[in-house]
Amino acid sequence: GPDTSSAKLTSTPLFVSNNLWENLDKYINRWKDKDQIDPALWKTMRDASRTKSVYLMPWNTQVLYVYYRPSMFKAAGISVPKTYAEFLDACAKLTKDTDGDGRTDVYGFGMRGFRGGHEPWGSFIQARGGTFADFTTPKAVAGMQDFIDLYKKGYAPPTAPMDGFNEIIANFKSGKTAMTVHHIGSSAGMIDTFGDDVDAFPFPGDAGRWTSMGDTENVMFRSSKNKDAAFEWLAYLATGKGQVTWCSVTGNVPVSKAVQKLPQFQNSRFMKVSIEGAPFAGIYPVLDTTTEWISTIWPNTIAAALQGKITAAEAMKQLQAGLYK
Incomplete structure (x- = not known):
């Protein structure tokens, strides 16, 4: 053999x-x-x-890193976020009603609330100092609340609970979102669409830092x-x-x-941004429950939290029970 x-x-x-x-x-x-x-x-x-x-x-x-549109950053008068707080602020400032009709045309962050979204979501949890060992800690819950707030405040598309890979990439390429999270595998398509008007930065941290x-x-x-x-x-x-x-x-x-x-x-x-993010890149715990947690428990729980059916703390209790049952 x-x-x-x-x-x-x-x-x-x-x-x-x-x-x-x-x-x-x-x-x-x-x-x-x-x-x-x-x-x-x-x-x-x-x-x-x-x-x-x-x-x-x-x-x-x-x-994973954050794709962004330099032209949109320039129009909003902001620079590339260096901290987690600056990143959250950028999500707000990049959200715009560009034609004055009272409706949002550009959302600051392309949120992936459906399958596969656990990867960028993990960066929010760990930026607040949470870990995957216990989702129920105050720090982990705070990261979850940040994630929910981006949606509730209208800084992410209303379709976010059902948006997977295809949707976040389509939204970004169409100009509907100013930032989204993915990896170098989608960079060729980004360059084909935007030329020089697309760049990336590592997901910022605060009390902690992690990317998938x-x-x-x-x-x-x-x-x-x-x-x-x-x-x-x-x-x-x-x-x-x-x-x-x-x-x-x-x-x-x-x-x-x-x-x-x-x-x-x-x-x-x-590639350079990928290399910059490598020292704090990692994976979720590899357990017998991980596959089901990723494919079913996480997206269902996140959808309920984004739609206001459960609180951030309740969502994290469910996620903890699902992964460590």
């Missing part, structure tokens, strides 16, 4: 519990390039396995009969020429600090 394979962090507990992947600790400890990988990313690898060991070698990521990370890693099978050679291959893909080639061709974000500094990555505005 194969010696190595690509894998996702979400699959880690299943494969580790069945002893199918090799523990990489001893290989990494003697690997000369291990410090090329950010400590936060190593922590994410360990957290995914629910152990103190690493079973996945980082390969490439996709880091999409990932593809590599693993070594325990059944491999060529483990030293297999690790050399994993290392080549993580920090060697394989890392440069793969990320250059696919447009994914490098995990190697040395590769991140290369001109072809630093000279791309969306």
Whole structure:
């Protein structure tokens, strides 16, 4: 059989519990390039396995950031937000009735309230100092209240509770929203639509800071009969020429600090913003309940909260019970 394979962090507990992947600790400890990988990313690898060991070698990521329209910022007289408070203020100031008919034409923030929206939502929770370990803390609830308030105050489209990926991108491209959250995978389409009138910045923080990370890693099978050679291959893909080639061709974000500094990555505005966000990028807890929580519990609970059927505190209690039941 194969010696190595690509894998996702979400699959880690299943494969580790069945002893199918090799523990990489001893290989990494003697690997000369291990410090090329950010400590936060190593922590994410360990957290995914629910152990103190690493079973996945980082390969490439996709880091969520905030797309914005420079022309709209200029018209509103604001600069790129550096803090969470400035970001919330920008959502208000970018919301406009452009033709004077008494109705909002441009919303400050393109909110994703449907499936997949848990990723940008997490940035609000952690900006207030909340964590995913306990959604019911006052700090986490405060982040949830900020999210609700953007909708209630009319700074996000009224369709937000049902807006998924297609809707937030369409709203942004049509000029209906001034900011939205996604990753470098949508940058080519943004440039096709706006040319130079689109840019991005990392989601700002305050008491805390977090953004969501999409990932593809590599693993070594325990059944491999060529483990030293297999690790050399994993290392080549993580920090060697394989890392440069793969990320250059696919447009994914490098995990190697040395590769991140290369001109072809630093000279791309969306790649550069992705790299800036990488040190505080992470994932949700990988539990047996995570899939259902993401696909059903989170969107249903958020819809109820945005529509005023439950409070921020009640919503967070439901989200806590759903993920940690």
